Amino acid sequence: MECKDVGILAMDMYFPPTCVQQEALEAHDGVSKGKYTIGLGQDCMAFCSEVEDVISMSLTVVKSLLEKYNIDPKLIGRLEVGSETVIDKSKSIKTWLMQIFEESGNTDIEGVDSSNACYGGTAALLNCVNWVESKCWDGRYGLVVCTDSAVYADGPARPTGGAAAIAMLVGPNAPISFESKYRASHMAHVYDFYKPDLASEYPVVDGKLSQTCYLMALDSCYNQYCAKYEKLVGEKFSISDADYCVFHSPYNKLVQKSFARLYFNDFMRNCSSVDNDAKEKLQPFVNLTSEESYQSRDLEKGSQQLAKHLYDIKVQPSTLLPKQIGNMYTASLYAALASVIYNKHASLSGQRILMFSYGSGLTSTMFSFRLNEGQHPFSLAKIASVLDVTAKLESRHETSPQKFIETLKLMEHRYGAKDFETNKDTSLLPPGTFYLTKVDSMYRRFYEEKTADGTADGNKCSNGIANGH
Amino acid sequence: MECKDVGILAMDMYFPPTCVQQEALEAHDGVSKGKYTIGLGQDCMAFCSEVEDVISMSLTVVKSLLEKYNIDPKLIGRLEVGSETVIDKSKSIKTWLMQIFEESGNTDIEGVDSSNACYGGTAALLNCVNWVESKCWDGRYGLVVCTDSAVYADGPARPTGGAAAIAMLVGPNAPISFESKYRASHMAHVYDFYKPDLASEYPVVDGKLSQTCYLMALDSCYNQYCAKYEKLVGEKFSISDADYCVFHSPYNKLVQKSFARLYFNDFMRNCSSVDNDAKEKLQPFVNLTSEESYQSRDLEKGSQQLAKHLYDIKVQPSTLLPKQIGNMYTASLYAALASVIYNKHASLSGQRILMFSYGSGLTSTMFSFRLNEGQHPFSLAKIASVLDVTAKLESRHETSPQKFIETLKLMEHRYGAKDFETNKDTSLLPPGTFYLTKVDSMYRRFYEEKTADGTADGNKCSNGIANGH
Structure with missing residues (x-):
């Protein structure tokens, strides 16, 4: 069995048809205009009505993927789920999905649920890729599902919710294949966002701490990724070497900051991705301690402005779904990837996508994909057509903030x-x-x-x- | 980097020093004498006092393993946890363990928590082995931790509790190496044991259903394991080909039933592991439907008696820790494996251990290890000496049933x-x-x-x- 270019063969995505506009939410909440749309950078937020949850969404997306790519359920040898939305503390979401395979008689499907905040989907995906590359691989496909419903207590974090499920078929000769040798992780013990109140669906969040942890993890992963790349390739890595940079997207503003942070890293590493004019403008920040650099508003604003022209090319195409749906936790990063595939599938062949996955608590990994057109049915064009993003977004039903809040109230009673x-x-x-x-x-x-x-x-x-x- | 004989290089185990005798519990509960000791087959039950939990136990066992085998924390490239004891619904136990690696500066450690009831440890272990065999492996060790505290509401399931954490170092050239090609899984959607009441630490259990599901999963895995073995090796597989059979052990009685069930399977498959006398005695059951066969008390008793001489050789050595500690959920199967290593390390070289992992909900896998003596410090003798089972068991503190129940009451208030x-x-x-x-x-x-x-x-x-x- 040939086993090269292991990666993502096929993708499908489901998100609830119910959504609320961030502009309407601003008006309802009585906050200043632009607080959610510009301050957070978000346009719209999907949420589950009382008939949907992470199990129903994952059932929907798995069945849809198998049908749309015409995959025999018997050909799935591994199925695993990343999620941080706990409906049962023992029974994995994966076991509910086994219902889809029952009829085919295929029960020999490895894998369970992986969990650490928004990172579980990446853990599941890396596990699945390793399985295909391992000695026990039996030639069948892996299937990874990221499914989450992000809801927050009344307060400043509430507009950063969202909901979606993404399914990814994994195997060799993939149009979206892993560059296995460069991946770099940063894992640490912090309390930036966690869910210790077991009876409540809502997390405990320290927004400011979480943002700093995210950027620290980004720095650490990027520096290690570059070091591994440079050791193997013998050349310096910079954002010039990535055609697209795709970030875990709790809200778009953090993605803007993250890309600017990579740009600042390139400046500090004296990379050619930063031109002389920018180098001059960043010079005043060269002696900041790393802690100071996370807190400096001047650096944040300055580097964002200087990186803006690159952001528009390398990042903006990934922001479509996260801005329209909101934070999908484990699915967020892969919704951002799906946005790139959907927007740019015709020109991606030979290109590299740099990915940054972050889960509070914290776990994070930077890795990269090499793209090729692929072959039917596992082609970038097919993935873009299955994703059908524009039509799906346009057919959504806009709900009033009142109705959204009523739904959350009902779900508070229904949780557990x-x-x-x-x-x-x-x-x-x-x-x-x-x-x-x-x-x-x-x-x-x-x-x-x-x-x-x-x-x-x-x-x-x-x-x-x-x-x- | 050489990568053969991937498996378990080193093991360590921690269990709380507090325990209660099942005999004392029988007297306290006013049940018939022998109900727990013979009916369940259990001797003693460990439990966490108010200063211990799954996080503290896993911190203890990870630090202990690194010290006892003299492993530099920088040499760990992957660390993952299997657990079904939820303290936080988002932050993984793995992130708490990162504190141990903080001082060394090693934050580049992949892996998170895997979850599905008692199966999470097996999922973590298989993931870790796949990682070592994958293209992204960087030559460092994997580390798998199984940690659980099993507690039940007042009632018939309460004596089936237990608590422990096990750590296993994973890498190539292991004394306990995987036979990757034969492993077989059975996954399905059932509600035999689950934890939907999020505010309570206690599960919802249908004991009878769970036992049937366990045996059905065992049959399915065994038949698939045999089929895969036979296809590759060209010879029939029977329990004669396994020197030891190690089962997930919620309580010892189920392990007795499970081995008898394998024996009955061998009879139905006409294997030479079943002698002519036994074949005659099992003949009356040959036409039972599989559902009937799970319910037949005569078959259960008869097959147990007929398999008893093989049980004593192939299974009994694995029962030491599970009988003395109780159900350790994800750690149970590996505590049973540890018992075999501890009891038989001097004679295991060249032998095969058949493993059956079960997690309600349900997920299950049968796989096997090939043993060799190994080389210091990664040898069977060293593992047995580190485990130090007899001394650890003997130094425990026996608690009265009253004190045990008081602790559970206190923990009900402390949970969440x-x-x-x-x-x-x-x-x-x-x-x-x-x-x-x-x-x-x-x-x-x-x-x-x-x-x-x-x-x-x-x-x-x-x-x-x-x-x-």
């Missing part, structure tokens, strides 16, 4: 609850979408699939003979 | 709580043990290490500059 039925309102869901119908007195969750005619209920997700039904 | 200090009573803890001192008003957890003189407090686990301290 048993013995309730949902309203089963599927009117906004596209055909093929799974939705939650009820949670019984034993906390067991029941899902159904909306049929193609868009009205009647479709496939039930049975709980199987083993559940005593 | 903030703003409290523990009693900091370390009198029973061996030197080098980490323990919880307090949880502050922001839910941040503080640990210290008991020093070698056994009295004063030792290293603080700092929360680092990034936490704003």
Whole structure:
């Protein structure tokens, strides 16, 4: 079995059709105009209505990917999930997804759930790639699912929510293949964002600390990535060597800061990616301690301005989905990647995409992809067409801030609850979408699939003979 | 970099010094004598006092392993944790462990937490092995930690608790190496044991269903394992080909049933591992449907009796720690493996150990190890000496059932709580043990290490500059 260019063969994405405009949220919250749209850099935010959750979204996206790329469920040898949205503290989301494979009789599918905040999807993806490259690989595909619903308590973090699920098929000869040798991680023990209040879906967040941790992790990963690259290739690495830089995107403003930070790193490393004019303008910051450099507003603003022309080329194409959907936690980075594929698929062949994954707590990795056109059905063009981003975004239903907040209130009561039925309102869901119908007195969750005619209920997700039904 | 015989190079184990005798628990609970000791097959149960938890146990075992095998923390390239004991729903246990590596400056350590009930440790171990065999491996060691505290609500499942942490160093040329090509998994969606009540540490358990699911998964994995073996080796596989059979051990009785079930499988597959006398005695069960076969008490009893002579040789050596400590969830299977290494290290060279990992929900895998003596410090003899099982078991402190129940009551209030200090009573803890001192008003957890003189407090686990301290 040939095993080169291991990476992402196919992608699909699902996000809820319900969303709220950040501008409307600003008005509702009585904050200054632009606080969310410019201050955070966000346009719109998707959220799960009472019939959707991370399990239903992942059922939807896995079934959709298998259908759209015409993959026999028997050909999946590994399936793993990255998520930080805990519905059950023991039973993995992966086990719910096994329902999709039940009919085919394929139960021999390795992998479980990986977890650390927004990083779990990257952990799952790296695990899956390693599996394909390992001696135990049996020639079948890996499938990675990132699924999250980001919701926040009333307060300044609330507009940084979002929700989505992304599925990625993994195997050799991929159009999006890993450059395995350069990847660099930075892992540390911090309390920047965490979920210790087990009864609540909301995290505890120290926004300022989290931003500093993110940038520190970015610096550490970038420096190690460059060192590994330089050791192997014998040439200096700079952002000039990356055609696109894709960042984990809790909100767009942090992505702008991150790219400027890489630019500042290149300046400090005396790279040719920074022109002489910029070098002169950054000179006043050369003696800052690294702690000072994270706090300097002048450096932040200055480097953003100087890097702006490169940001527009190398970063902006990745921001479409994260700006429109919001923070999707584990799915955020891959939604940003999907945005690049969707926007630029025709010109990506031979190019490099630099990726930065961050999960609070903290875990982070920088790695890179080499792109090639691929071959049907595993081509960049096919991925772009399956993603169908513009149409999906345009067909969404804009909800009022009031309705959004009512939904969050209801979900506060439903979180960890048993013995309730949902309203089963599927009117906004596209055909093929799974939705939650009820949670019984034993906390067991029941899902159904909306049929193609868009009205009647479709496939039930049975709980199987083993559940005593 | 050579990369053959990838597997477990070194092991260490920690379990709390506090335990309760099952016989005393029987008397306290007013149940019939033998209900726990013979009915469940358990001798004793370890539990965490208020100063210990899955984080402290994993800090203890990781530091201990690095010290006892003299491993430079810089040489760890991957660290991952399997656990189903959720203290935080976002921040991985792995990030707490990064404190141990902080001083060395090594932050480039991949891996996060894997989760699905008792299976997370196996997922972590397989991931780590795949990493070593992948193209991105950089020559450093992997480190896998299984850490769990199993506690149950008042009722019949309560005596099936336990607590422990196991650390395993992973790399090439290992004395305990994977036979990668035969491993077989069975994954499905069931509700046999799960933790949907997020505010409670206790699971929801359907004991009878879980036992059936376990045996069904065992059958499925064994049949697939045999098929893969036979396809590659060209010979029939039976339990005769395994020198030891090691099972996930929620309680010993299920292990007895499981081995008998493999024996029954061999009978149905007409293997020579089943002698003619046994074949005759099992004949009446040949036409049972598989569902009937799981429910038949006659088959269960009969096959156990017939397999007893093989159980004593192939299984009994693995039962030492699980019977003495109880269910350690993710650590249970590896505590059973550790028991074999401890009991039989001098005679294991060239032998095969068959492993069955099960996690409710459900995920399960059967795989096997080939053993060799290894080379210092990565030898079976060294592992046995580090494990030091007899001395560790004998130095435990037997607690009364009343005290055990009081501790569980206290922990019910502490679960997910903030703003409290523990009693900091370390009198029973061996030197080098980490323990919880307090949880502050922001839910941040503080640990210290008991020093070698056994009295004063030792290293603080700092929360680092990034936490704003």
